[in-house]
Amino acid sequence: MIEAVIFDWAGTTVDYGCFAPVQAFIETFENEGIEVSFDEVRQPMGALKRDHIRALLEMPRITNLFENVHHRAFTEQDIDAMLAVFTDKLMAEISSHTLLKPDVLETVAYLRDKDIKIGTTTGYTAEMLEPVAQAAKTQGYEPDLLMTPDDVQNIGRPAPDMINKNLERLAIQNRQTVIKVGDTVSDILEGKNANVLSVGVIEGSSVMGLNESEYTQLSGEQRQSEIDRVRQVFETAGADAVILNLSELVHLIEKMNQ
Incomplete structure (x- = not known):
């Protein structure tokens, strides 16, 4: 039973x-000068949000974009900073979802x-x-x-x-x-x-x-x-x-x- x-x-x-999380992820990456697609954002969906950001940054296309924008590889500090931005954006709109x-x-x-x-x-x-x-x-x-x-x-x-x-x-x-x-x-x-x-x-x-x-x-x-x-x-x-x-x-x- x-x-x-x-x-x-x-x-x-x-x-x-x-x-709710999809839009917040897209806006978080836009903040870094990187455009990510709905399909890319949804691939790691359900994971811990910090792990989700890492998974996106590890996608070859997004890795290359990040390095082109910042002229270096992403770091743990970048993930922490992006998580803070994501959290702010999510909390601002989550009540409508x-x-x-x-x-x-x-x-x-x-x-x-x-x-x-x-x-x-x-x-x-x-x-x-x-x-x-x-x-x-x-x-x-x-x-x-x-x-x-x-x-x-x-x-x-x-x-x-x-x-x-x-x-x-x-x-x-x-x-x-x-x-x-x-x-x-x-x-x-x-x-x-x-x-x-x-x-x-x-x-x-x-x-x-x-x-x-x-x-x-x-x-x-x-x-x-x-x-x-x-x-x-x-x-x-x-x-x-x-x-x-x-x-x-x-x-x-x-x-x-x-």
């Missing part, structure tokens, strides 16, 4: 399409009815998550645990440390009774590394990268193509299951419990 579900935040339960995704409240109500515990992990620091969690609470979503990299010595995904801490605090012994739900490859790998069931959610995910309006305006053929593309990304990463949206999580749990 499923005992706990551990949700990611942006792109999974709030912020359809996971746009806290709307719950469809099906969250109905799914949470089901979990509560079945006495299934609700944990969380995130790529946000505690400071970044605070306004998101507060807004979610106002809308009716309040998990049992808020877990950030700050709680595990700043170790981010795909390491399993945040999930491990969730299980410890939720007093869960059997990892095969735990589902991790997320919208990025980092989420899938985090679940796999923690030896829990790892589930990717397609609609509103960072991997899809579309807002709700853009998604609904796709033709049937375009929509199916995007769904298939995102499903392939999650399956390649090793997902145990892939769901279209959170309403399908209920059916997945019912199936697993049978």
Whole structure:
């Protein structure tokens, strides 16, 4: 029987399409005189934000651009400085990216009815998550645990440390009774590394990268193509299951419990 579900935040339960961090990353690199694309920014999505900045700087194209602009290689001090800029930019706009995704409240109500515990992990620091969690609470979503990299010595995904801490605090012994739900490859790998069931959610995910309006305006053929593309990304990463949206999580749990 499923005992706990551990949700990611942006792109999974709030912020359809996971746009708050994307824009902040783009503006942070613009501040350095470097133009990065949406696709580049989304590749490391879900990781600790400092690790995310490093991953972008290590991409060959961006490495070359940085060296052309600064006439030297990037340093740890550059990463620290860019993280400070990113944090300021994210905090300035994050409150406008806290709307719950469809099906969250109905799914949470089901979990509560079945006495299934609700944990969380995130790529946000505690400071970044605070306004998101507060807004979610106002809308009716309040998990049992808020877990950030700050709680595990700043170790981010795909390491399993945040999930491990969730299980410890939720007093869960059997990892095969735990589902991790997320919208990025980092989420899938985090679940796999923690030896829990790892589930990717397609609609509103960072991997899809579309807002709700853009998604609904796709033709049937375009929509199916995007769904298939995102499903392939999650399956390649090793997902145990892939769901279209959170309403399908209920059916997945019912199936697993049978």
